[in-house]
Amino acid sequence: MDKELEDKATGPKPRHVPSERPGPVGGKRDQNRRRRTRELCEAGLALFLEHGTESVTIDQIVEQAGIAKGSFYRYFKDKEELVETLFAPLQEALEDNFNTCAQAVKEASELPGLLFAYQEFAIRLNDIFFENRQLILLYLQENRAPAHGARKAIGALAVSITKGANALTNAAEVHGLLRPFDPRVSTLAVIGALERILFGFLRDEDVGEFELLAPSLISLIFDGLRFGDQDAHST
Amino acid sequence: MDKELEDKATGPKPRHVPSERPGPVGGKRDQNRRRRTRELCEAGLALFLEHGTESVTIDQIVEQAGIAKGSFYRYFKDKEELVETLFAPLQEALEDNFNTCAQAVKEASELPGLLFAYQEFAIRLNDIFFENRQLILLYLQENRAPAHGARKAIGALAVSITKGANALTNAAEVHGLLRPFDPRVSTLAVIGALERILFGFLRDEDVGEFELLAPSLISLIFDGLRFGDQDAHST
Amino acid sequence: MDKELEDKATGPKPRHVPSERPGPVGGKRDQNRRRRTRELCEAGLALFLEHGTESVTIDQIVEQAGIAKGSFYRYFKDKEELVETLFAPLQEALEDNFNTCAQAVKEASELPGLLFAYQEFAIRLNDIFFENRQLILLYLQENRAPAHGARKAIGALAVSITKGANALTNAAEVHGLLRPFDPRVSTLAVIGALERILFGFLRDEDVGEFELLAPSLISLIFDGLRFGDQDAHST
Amino acid sequence: MDKELEDKATGPKPRHVPSERPGPVGGKRDQNRRRRTRELCEAGLALFLEHGTESVTIDQIVEQAGIAKGSFYRYFKDKEELVETLFAPLQEALEDNFNTCAQAVKEASELPGLLFAYQEFAIRLNDIFFENRQLILLYLQENRAPAHGARKAIGALAVSITKGANALTNAAEVHGLLRPFDPRVSTLAVIGALERILFGFLRDEDVGEFELLAPSLISLIFDGLRFGDQDAHST
């Protein structure tokens, strides 16, 4: 997990701290600042996963991070901002991926181009997944709960994902790739199935060998959704 | 919702309260007891849905129920027990349905018998769904979060459902109904897709007309999972 | 001080507590409630006098009152409401007195009637002063400080007093009782002198014998300080 | 206000800082030191006036002054010392004026000399008032509150003023200038009236034209409010 957060923590800076800092970038102070931020993010993420965002207290976070209570508030206005900071890079990466794919799909005129676009999307999604396992687990744990307080950022991510997936489904529909189902329903079905399987995997439920997960899932989706006879598809 | 809870609340009695009460069953005191329990359950459910189980306080519940705070503890040991009481009848109904179906599947030797068993299962499931919409929404909101504290009963229900579904899938597999996927994966996929669509429906997301939901979903599942050519089935 | 607060504490009830209480008025619960409120008021007043309203913490108040911290909030929303509750009866008494006097002055057509009205006012003021010494001392200590937070009620009282005094001065002027000075200035001068002397008295500064205070002050106001032929005056 | 503080801030130096500083007096370092001290004093005074001394935090002061938090403690041990530094020059000026006047009164044997001494006193007082309006307003806001913590210096000034005024009144009494009132009472009356009017003026209450304030006040003090034949006096 250490590695998972290393970059993210330096991403969106808390806005209430003066942007002008003493000491050069990369200097001792800058290093300390980054380390503290990362430690708080790590501590927070671990605790959120174990107890749920709502239940975790600032006291627990700072204890886990090994810093003083007051220091938390130098880095984050409150728990909500910490969660925002945690999810911001993931949200951005996912939105990027959705946008890129939607663009490619829009521009593709032939089936091979379309499939290539989806394949690229899947590959990138796979990368994002592996780079953000803990975060995605947290998302899966909480994304349906009321998006109040500290869960605001999670709700935003859920909305973002639903939108992106709908855009993709619509694009696929335009190209006549789908069987005549309501695309809103098939989108939800795919998202639901995918999320549940990822959740099982991340929670160490027994889901078989991981290498088989992706092809199984893709086959399930395609053979369920794809229009026409179903022998031809190849992952 | 009123009706939804009427029976449930009288189901499993809190265990820390002497089961022997003064007054005859159905008498004035018994009636009062049932009414208050139901009011607390209703109030709790509504608040849990809006704010999440963790965030809701006993104060909020008793205020919503129009009951004194101290009285809460006469009926429930704590919030956890209230949630338990809420979910117990649903859990029982689902387990019943799973068991009945599994039994029927095990005893079925021919395809028609199998399909009949599944159909019965689906019909009963549909009933349960409509009789417990609020409760199921709460379940969907929270079932992946850490099952500590007040969420223990929700976690238990999740485990119960996964087990039941796995049993069913396994039974189907034994009968050679499924394409050669890891049944653990296809179970999760089906559960995930189903839950996500129900969630969307209960949350008033735009999922198209309800009448089309069930056939769409079944077709999606079957055409995705069912071995063989896919023209023959029609619900 | 005990007596000073006995009535006041039962005056304006905190508004956030349900007005319907169990138990009869005057019953044990009602007694307890009154006692607690009085204890908190006493403790608050004593501490405010010693340390200033802003500096006193809820912890100090509840410790002095000998009750649990959480109990404070059953009686008062915050420190500000406690101060409001403390000053409400005094404010009302003063406004009553001002209004009564202004009315009498307006209706008086002859000098004797006027003087009688002022005399009545002074007598009642004297009573109010003795019944509220601690409270008045607190008012004198803080009435010029910024009226934020807990001091809001004190600022309101100051405004109320200034208005009342101005009304009286204006009435006197209409009757041609005053030398041709700006009545706004003479009002302030009288208020300032009076307040400072009362403050000195309440703070146990050496201001001579109390019995001489009132006549001295009245003579000072009416005749001025200058030595000269002013034998005609009689209080 | 800028000018008002320019000199004062360089007055009494904080004692915990080595009085020997590197660099020559008036050199670059000395200049910086003086500038920062002045900026902190200005910021503090403005904030104290708006929020009250007790409520203002070091954070607010350094932010307003545009200085780092740590730097505050190089110039002042704490808020109390800042207030001391603010009031020291005013206190000194007032004491000087009182002493000078008392001395002159003591040495005067004739009425004209006495009146001249008082006149000199009044003129100097007027100057001090205009040179220290903000500071005097702060004094008037807080001088009756408990003189703990940051308010110690204000309390000291109040004591100093009372003493000086009493000395003056006593001197006047010795010369037989006053009507036979307790001089302690008349002193308080005069101080109270004066302070209240100045306070009204500085707070922009409606006190009429400023030019009329001083003569009105003097006349009020000397002649009282009573309507009558008191034409003989003229300041």
Added chain:
DNA sequence: CATGAATGAGCGTTCATTCAT
């Protein structure tokens, strides 16, 4: 020496739970 990051005691407030009435 200036800076602002770190510290932790302490504040106002909430809340689950107990208990007198």
Added chain:
DNA sequence: TATGAATGAACGCTCATTCAT
């Protein structure tokens, strides 16, 4: 038995002060 008052631990957050850079 129903009530809501009492309790005090715990929470989120602030702030004076110290200290590394």
